[in-house]
Every structure is written in structure tokens, then in C-alpha cells.
Amino acid sequence: MAEQFDVIIVGAGVVGCAIARELSRSELSICVLEQSSDVGNATSKANTAILHTGFDCVPGSLESTLVSRGYERLLAYSEHCGIAVEKTGAILVAWDEDQRAELPALQEKAIANGYHHTRILESSEIYEREPHLGPGVLGGLEVPDESIIDPWSPIVAFATQAKHAGVTFAFNSSVVSVTTQDGRHLVTTSQGKYSSTWLINAAGLFSDSINDYCGHDEFTITPRRGELIVFDKLARSLLSSIILPVPTATTKGVLVSPTAFGNVLLGPTADDIEDKNATATTHDGITRLIEAGRRIMPELIDEEVTATYAGLRAASQHRDYQIHLHADQRYICVGGIRSTGLTASMAIGDHVATLLEEAGVTLSANPRFREDLTMPPLGESQCRPYQDPSKIAADPAYGQVLCHCEHVSAGEIRDAARAVMPATTQEGLRRRTRAMNGRCQGFYCSAQVLECFEVSSDE
Amino acid sequence: MNKPVVIIGAGPAGLSAAIELKRRGIDKVIVVEREAESGGIPRHSHHQGFGIRDLHRTLTGPRYAERLTADALKAGVTLHLSATADLDPQQLVVSITSASGIEHHDAAAVLITTGARERPRPARLVAGDRPAGVFTTGQLQQWVAAGRPIGSRALVVGAEHVSYSAVLSLRHAGVKVVALATELSRPQSLTGVAPFVHQVLRVPTWVNTRVTGINGHSRVASVMLEDTKSSKQRQLDVDTIVFSADWIPDHELARRSSVAIDPASLGPASDYFGRTNRPGIYAAGNVLHPVETADRCALNARRIATAIASDLGLGRDSGLSLGVEVEAPIAWVWPNRIIVSRPTETLLRLSQFSEAKFVTASQGGQRIGEAKLRHGIPGQHLKLSTSLLRDIDPNRGVVRFALDA
Ligand SMILES: Cc1cc2nc3c(=O)[nH]c(=O)nc-3n(C[C@H](O)[C@H](O)[C@H](O)COP(=O)(O)OP(=O)(O)OC[C@H]3O[C@@H](n4cnc5c(N)ncnc54)[C@H](O)[C@@H]3O)c2cc1C
Ligand SMILES: Cc1cc2nc3c(=O)[nH]c(=O)nc-3n(C[C@H](O)[C@H](O)[C@H](O)COP(=O)(O)OP(=O)(O)OC[C@H]3O[C@@H](n4cnc5c(N)ncnc54)[C@H](O)[C@@H]3O)c2cc1C
Numbered sequence: 013m014a015e016q017f018d019v020i021i022v023g024a025g026v027v028g029c030a031i032a033r034e035l036s037r038s039e040l041s042i043c044v045l046e047q048s049s050d051v052g053n054a055t056s057k058a059n060t061a062i063l064h065t066g067f068d069c070v071p072g073s074l075e076s077t078l079v080s081r082g083y084e085r086l087l088a089y090s091e092h093c094g095i096a097v098e099k100t101g102a103i104l105v106a107w108d109e110d111q112r113a114e115l116p117a118l119q120e121k122a123i124a125n126g127y128h129h130t131r132i133l134e135s136s137e138i139y140e141r142e143p144h145l146g147p148g149v150l151g152g153l154e155v156p157d158e159s160i161i162d163p164w165s166p167i168v169a170f171a172t173q174a175k176h177a178g179v180t181f182a183f184n185s186s187v188v189s190v191t192t193q194d195g196r197h198l199v200t201t202s203q204g205k206y207s208s209t210w211l212i213n214a215a216g217l218f219s220d221s222i223n224d225y226c227g228h229d230e231f232t233i234t235p236r237r238g239e240l241i242v243f244d245k246l247a248r249s250l251l252s253s254i255i256l257p258v259p260t261a262t263t264k265g266v267l268v269s270p271t272a273f274g275n276v277l278l279g280p281t282a283d284d285i286e287d288k289n290a291t292a293t294t295h296d297g298i299t300r301l302i303e304a305g306r307r308i309m310p311e312l313i314d315e316e317v318t319a320t321y322a323g324l325r326a327a328s329q330h331r332d333y334q335i336h337l338h339a340d341q342r343y344i345c346v347g348g349i350r351s352t353g354l355t356a357s358m359a360i361g362d363h364v365a366t367l368l369e370e371a372g373v374t375l376s377a378n379p380r381f382r383e384d385l386t387m388p389p390l391g392e393s394q395c396r397p398y399q400d401p402s403k404i405a406a407d408p409a410y411g412q413v414l415c416h417c418e419h420v421s422a423g424e425i426r427d428a429a430r431a432v433m434p435a436t437t438q439e440g441l442r443r444r445t446r447a448m449n450g451r452c453q454g455f456y457c458s459a460q461v462l463e464c465f466e467v468s469s470d471e
Numbered sequence: 472m473n474k475p476v477v478i479i480g481a482g483p484a485g486l487s488a489a490i491e492l493k494r495r496g497i498d499k500v501i502v503v504e505r506e507a508e509s510g511g512i513p514r515h516s517h518h519q520g521f522g523i524r525d526l527h528r529t530l531t532g533p534r535y536a537e538r539l540t541a542d543a544l545k546a547g548v549t550l551h552l553s554a555t556a557d558l559d560p561q562q563l564v565v566s567i568t569s570a571s572g573i574e575h576h577d578a579a580a581v582l583i584t585t586g587a588r589e590r591p592r593p594a595r596l597v598a599g600d601r602p603a604g605v606f607t608t609g610q611l612q613q614w615v616a617a618g619r620p621i622g623s624r625a626l627v628v629g630a631e632h633v634s635y636s637a638v639l640s641l642r643h644a645g646v647k648v649v650a651l652a653t654e655l656s657r658p659q660s661l662t663g664v665a666p667f668v669h670q671v672l673r674v675p676t677w678v679n680t681r682v683t684g685i686n687g688h689s690r691v692a693s694v695m696l697e698d699t700k701s702s703k704q705r706q707l708d709v710d711t712i713v714f715s716a717d718w719i720p721d722h723e724l725a726r727r728s729s730v731a732i733d734p735a736s737l738g739p740a741s742d743y744f745g746r747t748n749r750p751g752i753y754a755a756g757n758v759l760h761p762v763e764t765a766d767r768c769a770l771n772a773r774r775i776a777t778a779i780a781s782d783l784g785l786g787r788d789s790g791l792s793l794g795v796e797v798e799a800p801i802a803w804v805w806p807n808r809i810i811v812s813r814p815t816e817t818l819l820r821l822s823q824f825s826e827a828k829f830v831t832a833s834q835g836g837q838r839i840g841e842a843k844l845r846h847g848i849p850g851q852h853l854k855l856s857t858s859l860l861r862d863i864d865p866n867r868g869v870v871r872f873a874l875d876a
Contacts, residue, residue: 242593246726292600295683302596316719319593321601398555401573408570413555416505417723438603451723453591456506459613 014198014205017043017180021212022187022199022222024048025056026163026357027349028214029170034361035368036177038375043208044171044179045201047186050440051433052167055216056354057443058291058323060240060280061163061271062254063087063097064355067155071124073332079352080126082359086166087159089358095165096272096391102158102254103138105149107307111258112150118258119153129156144250146310158254162272163354164443165387170357171433177381181433182206187215190225197342210342210373212364217288217326219334219347226343230336231328233348235288238280239297239322241305244451247276247315248392255308266304268312273418273446274392275318278305284327293320318451325350335363339371388424390446397421414464415457417450422464429468441465474579475499475549476779477565479556479724482511484756485584486539486548487525487769491776493546497783501549501576503556503567509543510536511586513765515612518639520663524766525773535765560728563751580779583730583739583754584772585721587761589633592685592714599684604691608637608715615644622711626694627651629715630658630676631850637713638668648672649709652680654699657824659850685712716850718761725754733795736760736803736820742792743806743815744778745771753779760805760818763852791865793834798873800825800849809870814860817842819872821849827874832859834867841875 019035021028024046032044048054063086066079090097106112115132122130131154138152139145175181185201190211192198197211213222220233248270257265269277281297298320306313327350328334334348344367346360353360369375389396397403397410398419404411409423428435428444435441438448447461448454454461476497478485481504492500508514513521516532523529530538544550554569563578589607604622606614614621621644627637630653638648651658651674658665658676668674677696683704684695693708720738722730731748733740738759745753755772757763763771792808800823806815819830825847832840840861845853863870 246723289688292684292686293598295598298596298598316590317594317596320596320598398568399573404568404570404572411568411570411572412553413505413568416555419555451594452588453593455588455591455607455610456613458610459617459619460507462619463617 014207015043017041017206017208019043019210019212020045020197020199020206020208021214023214023216024051024171024181025054025214025216026052026167026170026354027216027346027360029167029174030357030361031212031214031346031364032174032179033170034358034365036174036179037378037381039378040375042174042179043206044174044181045185045187045199045206046181046183047202049183049437051171051181052164052443053439055323055326056167057164058240058321059163059354060267060269060277061161061354062269063159063161064352065127065155065157066125066352066355067122067127067130068118068259069125069352070331071121074335075333075352075356076125078333078356078359078363081362082356085358085362086161086355090161090166093169093385093387094389094394095169095387096162096389096394097159098272098391098393099157099159100253100270101154101156102256103133103142104153104155104256104258105138105145105308106151106258107148108150110260114258114260115151115153122155130154142251142253142255144309144311145255146307160254160270160272161354162390165390166354166357168433168444169385169387172431173382173385175432177378187222190222210344210368212344212346214346216349217324219326219345220328223345223347226338226341226345228336228338228345230345231330231334231348233288233326233328235285235290235324236327236350237283237285237290237322237324239293239301240277240279240320241298241301241317242271242319243276243278243312244316244318245274247312248274250276250309250312266301268305268308272391272393276312278312280323288324291322291324293322297322316451318453319449335360337367337371342371344368388427388445397424414461415447415450417452418446420445420447420461425461425464426468429465434469435465436469438462473498474577475501476580476582477576477578478502478582478584479558479565480504480511480584480586480756480758481509481550482584482586482756482768483513483535483539483765484586484768484772485582486510486543488582488584488755488772488776489543489548490546491773492780493548495777495780497780499549501551502543503551503554503565505553505555507553509540509550509552512609515609515616516636517616518636521765525769526766556724558724558728560730560749560752578751579783580751580753582745582775582779583725583752583758584756585724585758587718587720587757589715590717590719595714595717597682597685599695600687602685602687602689602691604687604711605685606711606713608633608640608713611637611713612640615640621646623647624649624709625711625713626707626709627713627715628682629653629717630655630660631716632660632663634715635660635664635668637715638672638674639664641711641713642672646711648674649707650674651676652682652696653678654681655824655849659848682712720758720761722758725758728752730754733803733807735797736805736807740794740807742808742810745775746778746808760803760820767852793863794869796869796871798871799823801872801874802849804872809860809863811863811865814857814863816857817855817859819853819855821847821853823849825874827876829875830855830859831873831875833871833873834864834869837867839863839870844874
């Protein structure tokens with residue numbers, strides 16, 4: 013017999029988890045089916061970690077609405093839960109006349125998106141603020157509210173609250189077919205069968221396949237690979253805001269951004285590819301990034317590289333999000349969340365809840381849902397446990413630093429292993445604590461960190 | 472004088488300096504080490520070859536580390552283990568965080584002996600997937616010591632002393648080593664364990680070979696190799712790859728303390744006595760210039776400890792010192808701040824094989840001296856006589872080093 017639920021959500025990326033959290037406020041039985049072994053293990057783990065104002069969205073699109081709402085929601089949520097965010101602001105930098113000529117239009121587009129705080133800057137003002145930019149800046153557009161965020165903690169936070177409130181998470185469960193049986197969805201996974209009244213498709217790159225299982229074909233996903241380079245924390249002092257490219261008809265360009273963890277990111281590339289599993293970096297992509305970086309900020313390229321990675325954007329043939337309610341079928345498709353899904357996640361959750369209500373589902377308050385949650389502080393601007401004498405006095409394990417590059421203590425590793433949504437793999441541990449994610453990549457600490465992790469997991 | 476000398480890093484350099492400072496009558500010497508055990512890298516090198524020049528005997532790495540630790544404790548050095556150090560360079564205040572809380576020490580002088588690390592795979596910009604099975608030698612040796620499983624077929628990147636050490640560790644862990652691969656035209660090590668690895672273990676060294684990619688989702692499945700001469704690519708099936716050598720000083724603490732860095736070695740810019748541009752802050756051992764053997768680091772640190780003791784007694788010798796520049800294929804020279812009144816021997820490292828016979832030094836385009844180059848092997852120790860700086864002129868600025876056929 014298949015396990016029965018009111019709602020099944022396919023996919024535990026940032027979008028699926030945000031939806032699960034929002035719906036867990038009401039008394040619905042919910043199950044999240046995820047093919048990987050952890051939350052946020054696909055596109056959501058590999059982005060540029062910017063909380064976008066939505067100033068450059070397509071005006072009037074659903075994406076525009078959800079990004080600007082999502083920005084406010086995630087900003088407030090992160091502050092509430094202690095997730096690192098820094099309002100660094102962004103400067104779109106024009107390196108040639110074509111790009112400079114685009115600036116006024118971009119400013120108008122921002123206004124059309126409801127964002128009124130952009131300002132056109134002279135090159136002298138830009139160099140004053142960002143003296144390490146390479147030569148040749150002609151001007152720019154300031155977007156003071158663009159922010160950087162810890163991109164991983166929100167996912168774990170959403171899932172933690174959802175699980176607390178009673179949501180079931182089934183990992184290593186890949187959905188292979190969806191059929192209708194007695195008016196309900198019968199979902200077959202690699203691990204077993206599940207049945208539900210409602211089905212929500214948040215399967216990211218595979219949202220088109222799930223959509224197809226449900227008999228729809230509004231869109232097809234073509235993965236657009238974005239490769240990124242993370243530079244050492246010692247590079248962080250080279251810039252204070254996000255340096256964005258000016259999008260033109262011919263090029264998209266790459267950005268340079270500080271991260272909430274105190275590193276610097278260079279990227280992403282944008283290459284349409286076929287293989288939805290091709291998250292490898294390429295020699296060509298990295299070489300192009302280094303060339304672009306040398307122009308934008310020459311000194312950056314002399315710093316050490318801490319990591320390189322690639323993420324796949326779930327791009328479709330449409331420019332907007334593919335969120336469709338099929339009320340008759342009790343199915344909601346949340347696909348094509350291409351390059352702004354982190355920012356929009358909470359607003360997408362709200363939107364899905366509204367669609368359910370519109371379709372006649374009653375959302376009555378779930379007493380098990382808890383608003384309060386405190387996430388471990390991982391940000392460079394936050395007070396980390398090893399810097400907090402009272403925390404160490406209360407629990408000496410917070411003074412016992414095991415990962416030295418990122419200053420991760422034994423206490424934090426233990427906490428991650430025993431959390432409500434625990435780390436179960438090395439990768440999961442890295443994302444929840446930053447252990448082994450620093451400049452030495454585990455040269456010194458991996459043996460000890462993993463031992464502490466395994467002992468804590470077993471207890 | 473009651474302020475302590477605080478040493479950051481308890482490897483061979485830090486421990487040897489601490490012992491020497493006590494011998495020179497410094498009352499309080501504190502060594503801060505972030506690991507749970509002191510001794511630095513040798514703790515994990517379970518083979519002979521440590522202590523020859525400084526202790527006049529040959530020990531295994533762990534025995535050498537124990538011996539230095541015991542000597543330091545006997546001399547009355549205070550060791551803080553599992554402790555994280557932070558430095559306020561203006562006030563010379565060192566903050567030490569450990570399970571027992573956060574302590575602040577007002578230091579008379581601070582010595583940075585934080586060592587060097589091998590560049591891990593991301594820093595070498597090797598493209599591909601990010602599977603398990605990718606190591607540096609240091610990491611490999613710690614995993615082997617901890618009894619963690621390694622793999623079954625390995626490629627070692629690099630052909631320096633440490634690369635051969637990686638081969639032995641892999642063999643010890645039951646891993647078959649397919650080859651060593653180097654981008655250079657020849658192996659860099661012909662002594663020590665290298666002949667054993669080649670002739671007895673029959674592990675070949677592939678020259679002119681660059682690793683350009685790693686394949687495999689959860690575990691390494693294969694690596695992509697490029698022949699640097701023909702640009703031909705091929706795939707090699709291995710489940711383990713060890714990136715050896717390619718050292719970078721662990722200079723983070725130094726840089727965050729606004730100590731000037733030498734652009735060639737990436738270590739703190741310093742004179743022969745380890746003095747940096749920040750009064751009261753010194754550096755010694757592998758953080759200065761990667762890398763030397765442990766015994767050489769120990770001797771270098773002893774000398775620098777002697778200088779600290781005398782600076783504290785007599786006030787710092789503030790004689791004029793000049794900066795340096797190097798021409799490829801010289802990787803770095805040290806000292807990179809030359810005390811004009813007392814030119815010393817110069818250490819030098821090459822980044823490529825060279826047939827050159829001499830090294831020359833010049834100021835403002837004029838030659839001030841030359842010295843014989845004993846060999847042209849990159850990555851290997853080279854010491855040049857003081858004749859190189861024979862006619863150094865206090866008024867002609869930066870000293871430039873180059874090779875001469
Ligand atoms: C290079 C790059 C940079 C970006 N930068 C930003 C940025 O700065 N700011 C921002 O807001 N956004 C950014 N994004 C976009 C953002 O990362 C995505 O929009 C977001 O992560 C999408 O989340 P998701 O949950 O829809 O997809 P995913 O994270 O891909 O989640 C989908 C989940 O569904 C699971 N799944 C798929 N098929 C099945 C199946 N058959 N059965 C079970 N489970 C299945 C997958 O395993 C996966 O966990 C960027 C994206 C990229 C690639
Ligand atoms: C595989 C391998 C084989 C080798 N074989 C030999 C050999 O046979 N013979 C030989 O003579 N040499 C050998 N060496 C070289 C030798 O290990 C080094 O030369 C020597 O360890 C350098 O000493 P050090 O004190 O400068 O640095 P390290 O030994 O690196 O010690 C630095 C110490 O500082 C600590 N530290 C770093 N940063 C901080 C911080 N911020 N706060 C607190 N503590 C910090 C580190 O934890 C470490 O304990 C080998 C090296 C390797 C990797």
C-alpha cells in the first residue's frame with residue numbers, strides 16, 4: 013500500500029523546501045520526495061548567492077513580482093533566524109560606450125520593476141569606492157539594495173521548520189512515474205510508492221519530466237551551465253560591493269562579488285548544454301573567467317583560488333517562471349525557476365499557498381508550526397562561536413576549533429550531525445558548517461573533522 | 472622584563488625557536504598550536520630522514536616531533552595546544568582561543584612559524600567534477616595515519632621529494648601507484664627514496680604531462696592528461712589522485728597582521744634575522760619560503776630566535792635594508808630584505824630546469840656580484856655565497872637577481 017498524504021512535493025531544492033515550509037503552517041499531511049540524499053543538493057547548492065532586488069527582471073512578469081516580494085521576505089527571515097546577509101549594494105560597471113549607453117534604459121527598467129533607488133555614477137566616483145577595479149571604467153549604475161546571503165542556511169532552515177511541523181522528507185527517492193488511481197496521484201519512486209491528493213512539482217532541472225508524467229508540455233528545460241571561481245578570503249578587502257556586468261545584446265558578462273562567508277566570487281559563465289548532470293567545471297570555462305577577471309579586477313587573479321564549481325540553471329524556452337495551477341488535476345507545476353530562485357523562494361512558497369486556496373483547499377493553522385528558529389552563524393560579519401567567550405564558557409566544544417581555515421569548532425560539527433535536518437554526508441557537513449571549505453580544502457583538518465563528525469553522528 | 476615572546480605554530484621551526492629563546496634567557500616563551508599535538512608536518516611522515524642537521528641523528532618524523540616537543544617542555548616553554556591565535560599587530564597582543572576560553576597576551580615579540588601547505592586541487596584550477604579521492608600529500612598521510620580508506624589505483628602529481636613520499640604512503644595503504652606525472656621535462660628528485668620508487672617499485676615518472684581534468688561523480692573514475700609538447704589528451708583510469716608539492720606559505724596570519732609579503736615567495740618579507748616590516752613581528756621556517764627540510768627550518772628558526780633575544784636586549788638593529796626582485800626561472804630568493812651592512816648567504820629556488828652556471832645580482836642595471844649555481848633543479852635547496860652581494864651599494868636600491876649562462 014502506498015503511503016497517503018494530502019500533498020506531495022517533488023524536489024527538496026530551495027524552492028521545494030520553501031513551499032514545504034509555507035504549507036506546513038497549515039494542517040496538511042505533506043511529503044517531500046527528493047532523489048538526492050540531502051536538501052539543496054542540486055542547483056540550489058551552486059549559485060552566486062545574491063539576494064536580488066529584481067531591478068533587471070522583465071517588467072510585468074511573475075518573476076518580477078516574486079523576486080521583489082521574495083527579496084523582502086528572505087531578508088526579514090534571514091535576520092530573524094540569524095542567517096548571514098549583508099547589504100553591500102551593487103554597481104553595474106560599463107567598460108565601453110555601448111554599455112554606458114545602456115545605463116539609462118536599465119534605470120528605467122528598474123523603475124518599471126518597482127525599484128526606485130538606482131543612481132548613475134561617474135567613473136571617478138566608482139574608482140573612489142572600488143579602487144581595485146581595472147582601468148577603463150566609463151561609468152556605472154548603483155543598485156544600493158542588492159545583497160549577499162548565505163545561500164545554504166535558508167534551505168536547511170526551511171526544511172527544519174517543515175520537519176518540526178510534521179512534514180515527511182523521503183531522500184534517495186527518485187520519482188519515476190505519476191499515475192492517477194481512484195482520483196488520487198500515485199507517485200512511484202525508486203524506493204516505493206506514495207499517494208496524494210495534491211502534487212507539487214518543484215523538480216528544478218527535471219521539472220519538465222515531472223510535468224510530462226502529469227500530461228503537460230508547456231516548457232522544456234535546457235540546462236544553462238554557470239561556472240564560478242571562489243577566491244581566498246584574503247581577497248575580500250579588494251572590493252566592497254557586488255560588481256555586476258552591464259547586460260548587452262551581445263554579451264552577458266561575469267560578476268565579481270563578495271560572499272557572506274568572506275570570500276570573493278568570479279562568474280558565472282552561461283553555456284547552454286544538453287546533459288542535466290554535467291556539473292563539472294571545464295578548462296575552457298575557467299580560462300574564460302580568469303581572462304574576464306583579469307580585466308575587471310587584475311589583483312584578484314593574483315590571489316589563491318579556494319574552489320571552482322558549476323551550477324545548472326533550469327532555463328526553458330520562456331523568459332518567465334513556469335508556475336501553472338491545474339486545479340482539475342490537483343497539480344501545481346513550479347518549473348523553470350532559472351536564475352533568481354533563491355531570492356524568490358519564500359514568495360514562491362506564498363504564491364503556491366495562494367493557488368491552493370484559490371483551488372478550494374482550506375489552510376487551517378497547524379499548532380505544531382514554530383515561527384522561531386536560530387541557525388548557526390556562518391557569516392564573516394557575524395559573531396562565530398569561537399569568538400564568543402560566553403558560548404565557550406557554556407560549552408567548551410565551541411572553543412575547540414577543528415577546521416582552521418574557516419574556524420569551525422567541534423561543537424558546530426557535533427550540532428550539524430545531530431540537528432533536526434542533520435548533515436549525513438561530507439558535502440552536507442561542508443554546507444552546514446563550512447568545515448573543509450576553506451583555503452586548505454581539508455589539507456590539515458579533514459581527518460580530524462570527519463572523525464568528530466562520525467563520532468557525533470553515531471551517538 | 473615580563474612580557475612573553477609568543478610563537479605561533481609548533482612545528483619544527485616554532486619549537487626550535489622556543490628552545491633557543493629559553494636557552495638565551497628569555498623568561499616567558501609561549502607557543503600556540505592549533506592542532507591537538509605539537510610537532511607540525513613531521514608528525515605524519517612515518518619515515519626516516521628527520522633531524523640530521525639540527526639534532527645530528529636520523530629519526531622518523533613522529534619521533535622527531537616528539538623529541539622537539541619534549542625538549543621544549545623540559546626547557547620551560549609553555550605550550551597551548553588546540554588553540555587558535557589572533558594577532559593585533561599595533562599593540563602586539565595575541566589572543567588565544569581554546570576550549571578553556573579566550574586569553575589575551577601582551578607580547579614582547581611575536582614569531583610566526585605557521586609553515587606551508589601544498590596547493591590543493593582547486594587552487595591549481597584543474598577542471599572537472601568534484602568527486603572523493605582527491606588528496607594532497609599532507610592530507611593523504613593524515614588519512615593513512617587515521618586508518619581511513621584511500622582507494623585502489625592512484626596517480627601522483629609532481630616529482631619532487633614529497634611526491635615520492637606520497638608514493639610510499641600510498642603503497643603503505645595498499646594503493647597501486649600507476650605513475651608520477653610532472654609538467655617539467657625531468658623528475659626533480661634523483662636521491663632519497665626516488666631511485667627505490669623507480670627501480671624497485673617500478674613506478675614510472677611521466678614528464679611533460681599535465682593533469683587537465685578529473686572525471687567521476689561521487690568517486691574519481693579517471694583523469695585527463697595532456698602531453699605539454701603535442702597537446703595530445705588522454706584518459707587514465709584511476710580512483711585516486713594526489714596533488715603533491717606546489718607549496719604556498721601559510722601566510723594568512725601574517726597578512727591579516729599587515730606584515731608585508733614578498734611577491735616571489737609569498738612569505739613575509741624579511742631580513743636574515745626574520746624581522747618583518749612590523750616592529751616586534753618575526754617569521755621563521757617554511758612560512759618564509761616554501762619549502763626546506765625540517766632540520767633546515769629548525770636551524771633557521773634557532774638563528775632567528777637568537778636575533779629576537781638580542782633585539783629585545785639591545786633594541787632592534789635598524790640598519791638599512793634593501794628589497795629584491797627576481798627574474799624567471801628564479802622562483803624566489805631569501806633573505807628578501809638585505810641588510811646592507813651585513814650581506815649574508817642567499818637561498819634561492821628555481822621554478823624550471825636550467826643549465827645556467829651562475830647567478831648574478833645587480834642594482835640599477837649594474838652588476839654587484841655573482842655566485843656559482845650548484846645545480847639547476849627546480850624545487851631543490853640552493854645556497855649561494857656572499858660573493859653574490861660583494862659590491863652592494865646602500866644608495867642604489869633594489870637588488871635584482873638573474874641567471875647567467
Ligand atoms: C550559476 C548560477 C547562479 C545563480 N545565482 C543566483 C543568485 O545569485 N540569486 C538567486 O536568487 N538565484 C540564483 N540562481 C538560481 C537559483 O540557484 C535557482 O533558481 C534555485 O536554486 C532553483 O531551486 P529549485 O529548488 O527550483 O531547484 P533545485 O535546487 O535544482 O531543486 C530541485 C530538486 O529536485 C530534485 N529532483 C529532480 N528530479 C527529481 C525526481 N524525479 N525525483 C525526486 N527528486 C527530483 C533534485 O534532486 C533537486 O534537489 C543561480 C543559479 C545558477 C545555476
Ligand atoms: C610528505 C612530506 C615529507 C617530508 N619529508 C621530510 C623529511 O624526510 N625530512 C625533512 O627534514 N623534512 C621533510 N619534510 C619537510 C618538513 O616537514 C618541513 O620542512 C617542516 O615541517 C617545516 O617546519 P615548520 O615548523 O616551518 O612548519 P610546519 O611543520 O608546517 O609547522 C607549522 C605548524 O604551525 C601550526 N599553525 C599554522 N598556522 C597556525 C595558526 N594560525 N595558529 C596556530 N598554529 C598554526 C600548524 O598546525 C603546524 O603545526 C616533509 C614534508 C612533507 C609534507
